[in-house]
Amino acid sequence: xxxxxxxxxxxxxxxxxxxxxxxxxxxxxxxxxxxxxxxxxxxxxxxxxxxxxxxxxxxxxxxxxxxxxxxxxxxxxxxxxxxxxxxxxxxxxxxxxxxxxxxxxxxxxxxxxxxxxxxxxxxxxxxxxxxxxxxxxxxxxxxxxxxxxxxxxxxxxxxxxxxxxxxxxxxxxxxxxxxxxxxxxxxxxxxxxxxxxxxxxxxxxxxxxxxxxxxxxxxxxxxxxxxxxxxxxxxxxxxxxxxxxxxxxxxxxxxxxxxxxxxxxxxxxxxxxxxxxxxxxxxxxxxxxxxxxxxxxxxxxxxxxxxxxxxxxxxxxxx
Numbered sequence: 001x002x003x004x005x006x007x008x009x010x011x012x013x014x015x016x017x018x019x020x021x022x023x024x025x026x027x028x029x030x031x032x033x034x035x036x037x038x039x040x041x042x043x044x045x046x047x048x049x050x051x052x053x054x055x056x057x058x059x060x061x062x063x064x065x066x067x068x069x070x071x072x073x074x075x076x077x078x079x080x081x082x083x084x085x086x087x088x089x090x091x092x093x094x095x096x097x098x099x100x101x102x103x104x105x106x107x108x109x110x111x112x113x114x115x116x117x118x119x120x121x122x123x124x125x126x127x128x129x130x131x132x133x134x135x136x137x138x139x140x141x142x143x144x145x146x147x148x149x150x151x152x153x154x155x156x157x158x159x160x161x162x163x164x165x166x167x168x169x170x171x172x173x174x175x176x177x178x179x180x181x182x183x184x185x186x187x188x189x190x191x192x193x194x195x196x197x198x199x200x201x202x203x204x205x206x207x208x209x210x211x212x213x214x215x216x217x218x219x220x221x222x223x224x225x226x227x228x229x230x231x232x233x234x235x236x237x238x239x240x241x242x243x244x245x246x247x248x249x250x251x252x253x254x255x256x257x258x259x260x261x262x263x264x265x266x267x268x269x270x271x272x273x274x275x276x277x278x279x280x281x282x283x284x285x286x287x288x289x290x291x292x293x294x295x296x297x298x299x300x301x302x303x304x305x306x307x308x309x310x311x312x313x314x315x316x317x318x319x
Contacts (some may be wrong), residue, residue, distance in 0.1 A: 110199025111216025
């Protein structure tokens with residue numbers, strides 16, 4: 001008899017754990033992912049329309065009133081009456097408002113569906129008992145959404161800056177761009193990351209979906225309000241990089257101080273105002289302020305993320 005050596009049992013190689021964790025995360029939150037991609041695509045589409053067809057149509061209307069300026073918008077009283085609502089001027093600021101709303105939505109998503117819901121229904125604990133450690137679970141939960149947030153907001157900021165550079169002259173004279181400052185710089189990318197970290201920490205601490213949603217939304221609102229209204233690095237100007245100078249134009253073509261009445265025919269007649277003009281003053285401190293604000297936002301985000309891992313380590317094994 002001849003002895004035969006047993007053939008080695010083939011070993012099935014499974015996919016790397018990290019890849020499996022990422023795939024599970026994307027599949028679990030695919031609805032939120034599609035909503036985010038839809039938001040980015042729709043907002044970018046609006047910005048591109050404002051950059052192209054919308055700007056062309058608005059410039060054509062201004063040309064009909066005899067204005068074809070490049071560096072400042074000079075509006076006659078008649079032209080102003082036809083651009084008071086639902087127009088290019090209003091739509092120009094809509095993406096900024098949408099980005100702000102998105103930051104709050106990210107905080108709510110992180111506090112509720114991303115973290116608290118999985119802790120509440122036991123999905124996270126089940127993953128921890130298998131091949132995924134709590135730290136790796138949380139790292140993936142934060143890294144994957146953060147990547148999509150950074151890519152999406154960066155795209156919107158770049159297109160917004162291009163729009164601002166190309167067509168800010170078409171905005172209504174006398175109305176300052178109070179929110180544009182936060183929408184054309186890197187702080188716009190950092191703000192949603194702060195919301196993501198704040199929501200994740202709320203979810204880990206409370207471990208209940210509805211309370212985490214409430215705390216994440218209210219808490220991020222307070223933080224946003226404090227940073228937006230009492231930002232210590234802006235000096236005397238709420239928008240240091242895009243502050244403007246506006247003036248009025250009389251029927252003789254003379255430039256006079258802006259009386260501040262844009263839709264009152266009586267006031268315009270009393271001051272003999274035939275049009276308005278505005279130009280944006282360059283500011284050397286724009287980037288220094290933007291970078292400082294971005295650094296502070298990222299530092300706060302890092303502190304919140306660190307706190308989240310500390311909470312997870314202390315409470316994860318007792319869940």
